[in-house]
Amino acid sequence: MTKKHSRRDFLKSGLAASAILMVGTKATRASQGPQLFEKSSIGSLELPNRFIKSSTWSGTGDKKGYMTDLALTFHNEVARGGVGLILTGNQIVMTNGISLPYSIGNYVDSQSEGLKKLAESIHKEGCKVVVQISHSLARSNPKLFFAEGDELWGVSAVPYSSDSTVPKEMTQSDITRLVEAYAAAAVRSSKCGFDGVMLHGAHGYGLHQFLSPAWNRRGDSYGGSFPNRYRVVGEILEAIKGSVDPQFPILFKLSAQDFVDKGLEPPETLEIARRLQYDGIAAIQVSACCSVSGKDKHCPKTEILEEKDEGYLLDFSQYVKEALRIPVIAVGGVRSLSTAEGVLKDGKADYISLARPLIREPNLINRWKSGNTAKAKCISCNGCFETGMQGLGISCKIERMLKENKQDSTSHSFLHTSATPGS
DSSP states (O other): OOOOOOHHHHHHTTOSOOOOEEETTEEEOOTTSOOTTSOEEETTEEESSSEEEOOOOOSOSOTTSOOOHHHHHHHHHHHHTTOSEEEOOOEESSGGGOOSTTOOBOSSGGGHHHHHHHHHHHHHTTOEEEEEEEOOGGGOOGGGOOSTTOOOEESSSOOSSTTSOOOEEOOHHHHHHHHHHHHHHHHHHHHTTOSOEEEEEOTTOHHHHHHOTTTOOOOSTTSSSHHHHHHHHHHHHHHHHTTSOTTSOEEEEEESOOOSTTOOOHHHHHHHHHHHHHTTOSEEEEEOOOTTSOTTTOSSOOOOOSGGGSOTTHHHHHHHHTTOSSOEEEOSOOOSHHHHHHHHHTTSOSEEEESHHHHHOTTHHHHHHHTOOOOOSOOOOOTTHHHHTTTSOOOOHHHHHHHHHTOOTTOHHHHHHHTSTTO
16 A cells, blocks of 8 residues: 655655745845735736635535525625635536535526626625636535436546445546536636636546546546546646637646545646646646545644644645746635745745635635734634535534624633534
8 A cells, every 4th residue: 555645744855845045145035025915916817915715615505506695695705805816616517516515506507697696796896706617526426416317427436435436437428528518617607707717626526536546547548647647637628728718717726645545646746737837727726635535634624723733735835836837826724814924925825725714704804904913713623514514504613603602702611612623
């Protein structure tokens, strides 16, 4: 069995180069580098600052993936809060690509009215929005399928996890349908007024399964070598680029390391990133792990209570950034303004994305910009997802409990007992 490496091993290996710049014989930080609240751009997309709301399933769609008022309210609150860009939760491009209930869909033109409302409402708040489009493949949940004839697809006949259903290995015809569905979703997104699309290639979702040897065991032109495993991504990019305006930005979410047996490791991930850059991707968000990674590697991390625990994936974003010319987006546990500033100063990424803190404090970025630089209130307990599973939309568990119990949010005993996942 392949040895699994920790992020600490990754650092010790020397793969993550130092972000300290050498000026003569004196080491100095790039203090004159990019600033958090300055204007910048990702391709043709102009942004007012370097904060991005990261993609998060919000549990705000209806049972068939249509837009709801709850979804509009959730995104509007974040848009008003000061982020420069919202990356939506993954919108499914086919009905057999759903993994979580109440996911928003982008698989049929009759959903365009709701999607257009979402784009317009976010723009009214002065915020940009990019749609993350996805198919979960073997990670899909057949219990949530609602269209007649839907099958559970997999890159290979390999289940996503040890307790998942074995999927049908996709045929060439299935792959062609998948490519066409991604292109159609991108065109739909462009027509509805979104500012770009992001392909989800991380966390064990569909495109990640093609890229990673952990799930891709195919013996044809879509499996085996790196160029073969990348092939479907290249076909999707070609299909999208041939269908939308050349200036329409396409972003990619990439897993730097899977932390599973036979999964992706940083050196090959870097080759993927370089190929994505060559193929015209506007920016790459660098994440890692998936829900079947080892318990100590599983993302998102919980109980990020001290600054030293923040930014647990920054070594990966730095590793990728140092090899690319396009912008790199960091993700993973940023909770303090000082940590965010360090990301730019140390050259670890070009943008900072965060999600859970904005669920508890949608106005966090405006608060920081106004001079109130106290760290985010989020304690990373993951309790926010509980209400999403009920179709009520994700919401901060601590705030719900404070409201119900009318307790002081600074109570040490309250925060301590609430920080346990699932509590």
